[in-house]
Amino acid sequence: MISFEEAETEETVTCLHMTFYHPCQDDKMMFRCLNFHKREQVRADEMAKFGRDSNICRYNLMDTRVSRIQFSLQFYRKLNSSELCFEIKNMSKKTKLIVDQTELGYLNKIDLPWKCIICFGDYQVLAEIQEGESMDYFETQLHLAEVPILQERRLPSLQPVPENGISSALFSSQGKKPIEIDENES
């Protein structure tokens, strides 16, 4: 048995935090198959698929308006770099996938920004990547938003609204600071 002193340094693991919101989530039916707060390991060679068909998708949304496969996430390493990233691909013929300002049609894909808002149908998902080193697997951690992630543009805001309308309390309530990408950091 390898002693604590001799053991290999444990690698940090990339974790993708996804905070879901749906206007009708109070009955929580569409989210009843998602494991909130529990970190899940996904092998690096696996596509993380989100959709209605539980035979194909690891993450199931129980909603007839959701496509069999709604979108998929691919873990990859940038060429000539050690940077590990995700790519998101719209797998739905019926529904556009909006990543921040970019609208993806069926089979379109883009790199997932470190922090972004993903929308499809009435669903809103805040995605935040927590960097890691392991190339064997990554982790996902799903959260449920208590308030809409996108602010209603038509409502007059009487108070200063945080960026994207997301309260930082959302994450700190799970003992996690919001991830800040500081370009001055090495």
Place this chain on the structure above:
Amino acid sequence: MISFEEAETEETVTCLHMTFYHPCQDDKMMFRCLNFHKREQVRADEMAKFGRDSNICRYNLMDTRVSRIQFSLQFYRKLNSSELCFEIKNMSKKTKLIVDQTELGYLNKIDLPWKCIICFGDYQVLAEIQEGESMDYFETQLHLAEVPILQERRLPSLQPVPENGISSALFSSQGKKPIEIDENES
């Protein structure tokens, strides 16, 4: 039943031709699980995986030097374009994947050029994409090269050698012209 006149215009299907070569292929053991010449349909949402593990890979190379998953191919549609493309990703931790002049490490990926040579270990694969319109699926057609795809650089060539050392007879023997990408075509 829909009559011939009323039926929807049939879509053309993207076909990826892959011509394999291995210096020890005469015993054909490594290629014995590949279906040469037979076109295979692959769903657009499926990753076409090549490797040793038949539980994961659709295309099996029976060779202990080949990784469980050696590489995968993803079908996708370019953003703001109707162009359908493939992306190739190295899934092997042990072996580099070389696509023309680009060396891919584990989890690196790039767009597959319309005509290119893919190398890993002693394997050489000529890949050629025949354009199509269908977004539901694509096809693959595997061929076996009779001569090495890459010419040996150290050998003096006494005769003019065709580009990439591939004889066009390779393809015409299957009743198929080599695919020419003519940029003047609409």
